[in-house]
Amino acid sequence: MDGVSMGRRDPVRRTGCAFMDDGRIAGAATARYARKKETILAAATAILNRQGVRGMTLADVAAKVGLNTTSVTYYYRKKDDLAAACFMRGLERFEAMVAEAAAQASPAARILKFLDLYLDLNRRVRLGEATPLTSFAEVKALKEPLRGSVVAAFNDLFRRVRAFFDDPSLAHLDKRQRNARAHLLMEQVFWSGTWLRRYDVEDYGRVRDRMGDILLNGLPAGDRAWAPQPLPDPTPQTVEGAPPESIEWRETFLVAATRLINQRGYRGASVEDISAALNVTKGSFYHHHDDKDALVAECFERTFTVTRRSQLDARALDADSWTQLTSTAAGLTAYQLSEHGPLLRASSMGALPDALRGDMADGYARGWQRFAAMISDGIADGSIRAIDPCIAAHMINSMLNAAASLGAWVPGLDRDEAAELFARPLLTGVLK
Numbered sequence: 001m002d003g004v005s006m007g008r009r010d011p012v013r014r015t016g017c018a019f020m021d022d023g024r025i026a027g028a029a030t031a032r033y034a035r036k037k038e039t040i041l042a043a044a045t046a047i048l049n050r051q052g053v054r055g056m057t058l059a060d061v062a063a064k065v066g067l068n069t070t071s072v073t074y075y076y077r078k079k080d081d082l083a084a085a086c087f088m089r090g091l092e093r094f095e096a097m098v099a100e101a102a103a104q105a106s107p108a109a110r111i112l113k114f115l116d117l118y119l120d121l122n123r124r125v126r127l128g129e130a131t132p133l134t135s136f137a138e139v140k141a142l143k144e145p146l147r148g149s150v151v152a153a154f155n156d157l158f159r160r161v162r163a164f165f166d167d168p169s170l171a172h173l174d175k176r177q178r179n180a181r182a183h184l185l186m187e188q189v190f191w192s193g194t195w196l197r198r199y200d201v202e203d204y205g206r207v208r209d210r211m212g213d214i215l216l217n218g219l220p221a222g223d224r225a226w227a228p229q230p231l232p233d234p235t236p237q238t239v240e241g242a243p244p245e246s247i248e249w250r251e252t253f254l255v256a257a258t259r260l261i262n263q264r265g266y267r268g269a270s271v272e273d274i275s276a277a278l279n280v281t282k283g284s285f286y287h288h289h290d291d292k293d294a295l296v297a298e299c300f301e302r303t304f305t306v307t308r309r310s311q312l313d314a315r316a317l318d319a320d321s322w323t324q325l326t327s328t329a330a331g332l333t334a335y336q337l338s339e340h341g342p343l344l345r346a347s348s349m350g351a352l353p354d355a356l357r358g359d360m361a362d363g364y365a366r367g368w369q370r371f372a373a374m375i376s377d378g379i380a381d382g383s384i385r386a387i388d389p390c391i392a393a394h395m396i397n398s399m400l401n402a403a404a405s406l407g408a409w410v411p412g413l414d415r416d417e418a419a420e421l422f423a424r425p426l427l428t429g430v431l432k
Contacts, residue, residue, distance in 0.1 A: 343400070
């Protein structure tokens, strides 16, 4: 920006630059431009991760880097251009890690190397040695044609990760199974950024080892089989004092809103969009909810209720803890593809107002703690091998979140196949 504006004021000086034999002046201007562009991208990524595509403004980004909005538009003309650049830069960073991991000799080595590279990058971000990692939760909130370009690049990354599983030793896995495992592995890495903050960077080596062990070897002790038991439907059926028709309407409303928010993100799903999906007026929407925040909070509460009911029904089974864990994991995975699914993705929490975000985070934490408790009980009763219950519980939560979009990566998937295709690899090992 500085070099260009200077050239406009002084065409002679600009012409003089063109005649420099070694290109030092032009090179310095290019370097300044590149540094400023990287600074803008880093600032925009941090805001994008926190506020989403709709919530990010060029003015916010300009203020963060000490420029005015007009100066930022020299680098990125529109907000969506900048958001798309953030996503593409994030994909470039992941592509570099995937390419290095792909050079390893075996699927297991590729998976472990990918984890190692990601955790090292996350560590450097935490220490301020690298720019923030990009969250891809709101890619679909971009406008076309930018969205199509970013989605195409993401699909290319997905295919490269799926190639981790291209090996004669995995001839027993068909394309659908490899697709599901690639989606599972990518989401484990993406989602880990939300819970790694609970750990000091000095613990990252241990976290890497425990995650790798779970992905490759699963959870069961000995030769325990994958045999989840069916559980009752965890869909909320009653609301105190409400008539049945009101309960049915509420469920229909929350399911439709959840689907739209999962597709477009918290800020990308407007009240108008949600009302249109239900074929109701905005007035009808506000009759049932004070504002969109209240609706999203209710969608989260419904998600917590479904998860809790499934976990408690599983704990009530007359079975060991491994069977209880597999039963709730399988049941909730299948629920994501049911007529009452999916559950609201945790990524929607990032754009919530601070006052709501804390309560919703606590709700997710309670579900995570119940998974960790079931795993601890399994280690005690001998049905689950000695693993880190906390990390395993985080990974199960990640798998369940990812199951909401499994159909996009495995077209034509039936809900009865979902648990076998997605929950089982995490709990028994992704290479089996």
